[in-house]
Amino acid sequence: MTKVHYNVLELKVLSFLCLKERVSLLFMKALVSRGSVDAVSQQMASHPQYLESFLRTQHYILHMDGPLPLPYRHYIAIMAAARHHCNYLVYLHSAQFLRVGGDPLWLQDLEAAPPRLRLLDHINKVLAHQPWLMACSHIQTLLKSGEQCWSLAELVQAVVILAHCHSLCSFVFGSDTDSDFAPLSKSPNGTPPTFCPFDAANGNTNVPQSLATPSEHITRRRSLDSSIDMTCLKERIQKSQEEREKREEQLLQTQTLQQTDMEEEEELICFADPSRFITDPDFCYQEFARREEDHFQVFRVQDYSWEDHGFSLINRLYSDIGHLLDDRFRSVTTLPSLHSPDLKRAIWNYIHCVLGIRYDDYDYGEVNQLLERDLKVYIKAVACFPDATKTSVCPLSWTPVKPSERIHLNLLIMEARLQAELLYTLRAITQYMIA
Numbered sequence: 001m002t003k004v005h006y007n008v009l010e011l012k013v014l015s016f017l018c019l020k021e022r023v024s025l026l027f028m029k030a031l032v033s034r035g036s037v038d039a040v041s042q043q044m045a046s047h048p049q050y051l052e053s054f055l056r057t058q059h060y061i062l063h064m065d066g067p068l069p070l071p072y073r074h075y076i077a078i079m080a081a082a083r084h085h086c087n088y089l090v091y092l093h094s095a096q097f098l099r100v101g102g103d104p105l106w107l108q109d110l111e112a113a114p115p116r117l118r119l120l121d122h123i124n125k126v127l128a129h130q131p132w133l134m135a136c137s138h139i140q141t142l143l144k145s146g147e148q149c150w151s152l153a154e155l156v157q158a159v160v161i162l163a164h165c166h167s168l169c170s171f172v173f174g175s176d177t178d179s180d181f182a183p184l185s186k187s188p189n190g191t192p193p194t195f196c197p198f199d200a201a202n203g204n205t206n207v208p209q210s211l212a213t214p215s216e217h218i219t220r221r222r223s224l225d226s227s228i229d230m231t232c233l234k235e236r237i238q239k240s241q242e243e244r245e246k247r248e249e250q251l252l253q254t255q256t257l258q259q260t261d262m263e264e265e266e267e268l269i270c271f272a273d274p275s276r277f278i279t280d281p282d283f284c285y286q287e288f289a290r291r292e293e294d295h296f297q298v299f300r301v302q303d304y305s306w307e308d309h310g311f312s313l314i315n316r317l318y319s320d321i322g323h324l325l326d327d328r329f330r331s332v333t334t335l336p337s338l339h340s341p342d343l344k345r346a347i348w349n350y351i352h353c354v355l356g357i358r359y360d361d362y363d364y365g366e367v368n369q370l371l372e373r374d375l376k377v378y379i380k381a382v383a384c385f386p387d388a389t390k391t392s393v394c395p396l397s398w399t400p401v402k403p404s405e406r407i408h409l410n411l412l413i414m415e416a417r418l419q420a421e422l423l424y425t426l427r428a429i430t431q432y433m434i435a
Contacts, residue, residue, distance in 0.1 A: 038092065040168070043175045046404035050411060053331045057324040061160055062096075066318070067153040071102035075117055076158050079110070080165035082277035083128035084387040088178045089165060090274045109276040116148045120158060121279055127159075127421045128166045129285045129385075132299065132356035134424040136431040143432070152429070156317040159425045160325075167418035173386035174410035285384040288356040299357040299423065306419055310426040317429075325422070332415045337408055338401070344412060346370040351383045351416040357423065372397045383413050 044051040062073050074097035081089035094107055106113045110121065119142055126133045142150045150158070172178045275281065304310070306329070315322025333344060349359055350367045371379070374395040381388060394406055 039088070039177050040172065040175075043171075043177060043407060044411070046407055047335055047411065050328075050331045050335055053324075053327045057321075057328055058164065060321065060324055061157065061164060066157050067151060068157050070100040071097055071106075072117065073157075073161055074100065074102065075106060075113060076120065076161045077165045078107075079117070079120065079124050079277050080128065080162045081169055082274040083125055083166065084169040084173070085274045086169040086172055086178055086387065087274060088172055089169065090277070093165075110279060116150065119145060119148060119150070120162070123159070123425075124162055125278075125280060125283050127162055127425065129283060131421050131424040132288060134428050136428050136435060139428050139432040153317055156314060156429070157321075160314075160318065160321060160422070163418050163421035163425070166421060167414045170382050170386045170417055171410050171414040174382040174413060175407065178387075288354060299427070300360060301352075301357060301423075302360050304423065304427045304430070306423060309430065310423055313426050313430060314422070325418075329415055329419060332408075332411050335408055335411075338405055342366065343370050347379060347409070347412050348416045350376065350379060351413060352420055354380050354384060355417070355420045357420055379409075379413060382410065383417050 041051060041055065044054060062077070063070070066073075068076075074093045077093040078090055078097065081093065097107070098104060110118060123134065123138050123142070126138070139155070142155055143152060306326075311322045311326055314325070333348070337344065345362075346367050349362055349364070350371060352358070353364065353367070367376075372395070375397055378395040378398075398406055398409065
């Protein structure tokens with residue numbers, strides 16, 4: 001009896017060590033590729049099998065081969081995040097936009113961007129707030145706009161980035177990550193212009209002491225899970241910082257004027273109010289209503305589904321992205337959980353329902369049976385209007401649940417929303433192609 005108990009304990013320890021090594025490896029890869037471990041990855045660290053899939057997809061659409069130039073990709077991400085006033089993602093992609101050679105003037109406002117990017121504004125707001133309005137005419141407008149027209153391959157990559165960032169906004173607000181990154185109206189108390197709010201979370205040792213020491217609440221949220229090899233991470237961060245300081249010193253000695261320009265560009269990041277990238281700010285989520293008009297008809301999965309239609313189309317138009325997205329959808333629904341598969345399915349189908357998507361073979365009575373009212377209110381808010389209150393309160397019925405389970409809930413919301421936006425867009429592209 002004692003031996004059996006010892007073996008079970010031993011297995012648990014081995015499982016814990018494997019989890020620890022997997023998370024550490026993922027974070028080390030993030031440090032090598034980006035020089036930092038962002039707050040979103042830290043939140044997802046309790047589900048490393050999903051985090052790996054998420055990071056793989058995000059890296060592919062933002063950094064790997066594709067029809068869109070890198071500055072365009074990050075600017076599209078800025079446009080998407082701005083629709084939900086997500087300071088965290090706007091700052092993050094503004095910094096990356098400049099690092100890949102983006103024109104800092106584009107960060108002044110949306111009107112400063114090239115006309116081709118501004119053409120995406122309409123489908124950006126439609127997908128973010130009322131995706132059921134997505135129509136074949138929107139695709140036709142973008143593909144036949146004279147000198148500013150988009151190719152179909154470019155448009156598909158742009159839409160994937162838009163949908164990815166819209167849904168990521170839901171996760172950011174659901175996990176309360178954005179609340180720590182309030183806009184700065186000016187550089188506070190002599191803060192160097194190269195400082196941006198997310199630097200403190202990324203191990204930037206040049207951050208002023210007054211800003212580098214966050215409140216107890218922020219410290220707790222920003223701290224990594226106890227299973228992470230902090231010593232290894234700190235050594236890597238320190239090494240990266242030393243290399244960056246050495247490069248900066250050389251740059252100061254040889255290119256003073258260029259350094260001045262860089263400082264001015266970084267200041268633009270800190271001043272980048274998301275509202276400057278938004279047109280028609282009153283356009284927002286409205287209750288989906290079943291009406292006679294064509295554009296309000298219920299989207300029936302039996303007529304157009306991800307498995308039978310969307311996956312093959314998007315994989316053909318944007319090589320390999322279908323496999324990466326499909327892996328994300330499968331990963332989030334198969335994560336080990338204290339909650340039953342029926343509950344996870346009810347959450348997924350409820351999100352699709354409030355976005356106008358219905359499953360004919362599903363009994364929606366289960367939604368009311370399995371999801372308490374406060375949970376439904378929370379899910380709908382995070383999925384449809386995540387920035388409405390700026391702070392999403394976890395439903396009371398989930399308060400006793402472990403943080404990893406609450407994160408799993410937010411991951412389900414994010415992925416269900418992502419799939420919904422893609423389904424509406426891919427159906428519109430299909431209609432355009434057969435018209």
